[in-house]
Amino acid sequence: MKAPVTVTVTGAAGQIGYALLFRIASGDMLGKDQPVNLNLLEITPALGALEGVCMELNDCAFPLLNAINPTDDANKAFDGCDYGLLVGAMPRKEGMERKDLLSANGGIFGPQGKALNAGASRDVKVLVVGNPANTNALIASANAPDLDPSCFNAMMRLDHNRAMSQLAEKTGTATTDVNHVVVWGNHSSTQFPDLYQATVGGSAALSKVDENWYKEDFIPTVQQRGAAIIKARGASSAASAASAAIDHMRNWALGTADGEWVSMGVPADGSYGIEPGIMFGYPCTCSGGKYEIVQGIELNDYAKAKLAATEKELREERDAVAELLG
Numbered sequence: 401m402k403a404p405v406t407v408t409v410t411g412a413a414g415q416i417g418y419a420l421l422f423r424i425a426s427g428d429m430l431g432k433d434q435p436v437n438l439n440l441l442e443i444t445p446a447l448g449a450l451e452g453v454c455m456e457l458n459d460c461a462f463p464l465l466n467a468i469n470p471t472d473d474a475n476k477a478f479d480g481c482d483y484g485l486l487v488g489a490m491p492r493k494e495g496m497e498r499k500d501l502l503s504a505n506g507g508i509f510g511p512q513g514k515a516l517n518a519g520a521s522r523d524v525k526v527l528v529v530g531n532p533a534n535t536n537a538l539i540a541s542a543n544a545p546d547l548d549p550s551c552f553n554a555m556m557r558l559d560h561n562r563a564m565s566q567l568a569e570k571t572g573t574a575t576t577d578v579n580h581v582v583v584w585g586n587h588s589s590t591q592f593p594d595l596y597q598a599t600v601g602g603s604a605a606l607s608k609v610d611e612n613w614y615k616e617d618f619i620p621t622v623q624q625r626g627a628a629i630i631k632a633r634g635a636s637s638a639a640s641a642a643s644a645a646i647d648h649m650r651n652w653a654l655g656t657a658d659g660e661w662v663s664m665g666v667p668a669d670g671s672y673g674i675e676p677g678i679m680f681g682y683p684c685t686c687s688g689g690k691y692e693i694v695q696g697i698e699l700n701d702y703a704k705a706k707l708a709a710t711e712k713e714l715r716e717e718r719d720a721v722a723e724l725l726g
């Protein structure tokens with residue numbers, strides 16, 4: 401049996417937390433041979449609700465769940481952290497854009513970055529889910545100067561999975577037939593869900609759907625899916641968000657399949673003309689616990705304009721939180 405690793409989840413008593421913790425504890429994220437310690441961070445008023453979640457985790461008698469440590473102290477929660485899922489943040493309501501949450505949520509991620517810097521494993525993998533995820537990930541990373549920026553990711557995987565599912569449904573195929581979908585840029589309505597490289601059953605996706613559907617239906621549907629869920633449920637996505645977080649972390653930790661691309665929000669490094677200073681959704685592959693941005697994709701003028709629009713929004717978000725960047 402492997403030695404346990406420590407997984408820290410913030411916002412553990414929230415709706416995503418409730419869908420996420422049981423899957424981590426059952427081995428869906430890190431494998432059925434990997435015991436875990438769960439460090440669960442909440443704000444003080446939510447500790448009572450968190451205690452109930454801990455009781456339920458215990459009641460599952462998960463073979464892989466080695467220890468549960470609930471706390472309202474970020475330094476304790478991130479001490480020895482190997483994997484951090486930064487979920488705790490306010491969700492948006494109908495009519496808001498995710499960036500409208502920056503003033504409410506941005507302040508959460510500086511102190512958590514500092515706590516990670518102080519106590520986490522030096523090759524910790526941190527996935528920021530709380531919105532606006534890309535800019536919150538930037539804030540956390542900027543406040544953790546001793547951790548490599550590549551330790552921090554923002555979640556684009558829900559958008560990626562949404563794009564896969566929309567394409568599979570339209571073409572009457574399974575999501576397992578779909579590959580090389582990319583969601584570039586921000587986890588926001590400026591994101592660019594890109595099908596130019598995508599394949600369905602090995603053939604070009606855009607030979608199977610018409611361009612009008614791609615540009616006028618598919619792209620807005622994926623961009624606006626979060627808002628559509630809020631409208632329908634009266635609450636933002638939770639189980640699908642948790643599932644995407646599991647997928648992202650599993651691939652990052654255990655690798656992607658041969659030839660598989662996944663969309664990850666990672667520090668921009670100049671790839672595709674996106675200069676450093678923002679967390680940008682890119683196509684990635686993973687192996688040996690590291691991600692790599694897929695290189696060599698030819699972008700047409702339409703794609704270049706879409707990348708420029710989402711980059712512009714991310715730079716504006718960055719400017720809006722300049723004082724939080726350490």
Ligand SMILES: NC(=O)c1ccc[n+]([C@@H]2O[C@H](COP(=O)([O-])OP(=O)(O)OC[C@H]3O[C@@H](n4cnc5c(N)ncnc54)[C@H](O)[C@@H]3O)[C@@H](O)[C@H]2O)c1
Nearest residue numbers: 411413414415416442488489490491529530531533558641
């Ligand atoms: N990136 C994505 O794809 C994606 C998808 C869905 C939701 N989200 C975002 O995830 C966040 C959480 O969503 P939810 O539905 O679980 O919300 P929720 O309100 O149900 O839960 C959030 C929890 O975070 C806790 N919290 C607040 N501040 C905290 C702090 N400083 N430290 C620790 N915990 C804290 C709250 O007490 C609450 O229990 C929201 O910002 C939402 O918009 C992102």
Ligand SMILES: O=C(O)C[C@H](O)C(=O)O
Nearest residue numbers: 492498531626627636637
């Ligand atoms: O849309 C939201 O605010 C929640 C989440 O980011 C989503 O994409 O479902």
